[in-house]
């Protein structure tokens with residue numbers, strides 16, 4: 001016992017001596033900080049968090065451009081599965097989700113009306129206004145995916161990472177009756193008059209069985225995707241389906257724009273998956289992908305080109321600043337939409353909806 005203490009004390013002294021010697025040397029010869037040395041060493045042995053590959057991994061430095069903070073973050077692109085991943089998750093992630101972040105915005109009557117028409121159109125309920133909004137913005141990928149799932153109005157639906165449950169409220173308006181949400185980052189559990197319930201719980205603590213489990217642009221924000229996939233399978237009813245909608249690095253936009261690709265969205269997106277990395281995660285959890293639908297839109301072009309010119313998403317010059325701007329620049333937007341549709345047709349779109357079920 002005594003020997004251990006002595007050894008530890010001696011070890012602490014050696015380390016402390018090394019640190020002060022390093023500090024002195026740094027002052028004289030401008031050596032890098034110990035933290036920097038550690039970082040360099042960790043860079044040398046970076047491992048893909050999905051497939052464990054260590055060879056031919058590439059390093060990328062991406063800036064926060066959604067809110068114009070321009071802080072730089074390091075991403076690793078796996079040489080084997082291709083997954084692009086944030087190397088170190090910042091301690092204070094809340095700082096990168098300001099009140100202006102889209103899922104925190106409250107919608108007034110007009111926006112809610114527009115959303116209802118747009119969502120209904122995605123479900124296949126035709127209307128002139130629904131068609132107009134789907135052309136002006138982009139088709140509603142959430143309700144299109146639910147339509148493809150072909151479920152009944154009474155099916156048990158779980159939306160993971162749903163914020164305050166805006167999509168679930170739209171689905172209640174459109175006739176679905178068994179709607180549950182889970183989001184660990186909301187302030188408290190929410191129970192709405194129409195029966196929609198949203199729980200402030202991590203996936204691990206969610207009880208129940210669901211016929212349709214949806215992750216609409218939430219999976220890329222999760223720091224442990226393998227564990228999340230296992231939990232999703234636990235919550236899936238026999239014969240149930242899973243929808244995972246995410247940006248993918250198996251895309252033209254990542255190849256063309258690299259760190260200026262708008263849907264890299266540093267540092268909010270921890271993982272930019274590929275078909276391969278999703279297959280690996282699904283396989284490990286006992287799931288299989290049975291349908292892949294590309295749903296990239298015009299934003300991948302104009303917003304990425306803006307980032308390359310140092311124009312962030314919240315800049316008044318951005319084409320995303322207002323629907324009026326989109327109308328004023330319609331010929332350009334229309335050309336980008338045509339290119340996006342072509343990429344989707346050829347399997348290169350930057351946004352993808354994966355449909356999964358239990359592996360047989």
Ligand SMILES: [Zn+2]
Pocket residue numbers: 048049050051052053078079080081082083
């Ligand atoms: Zn990998």
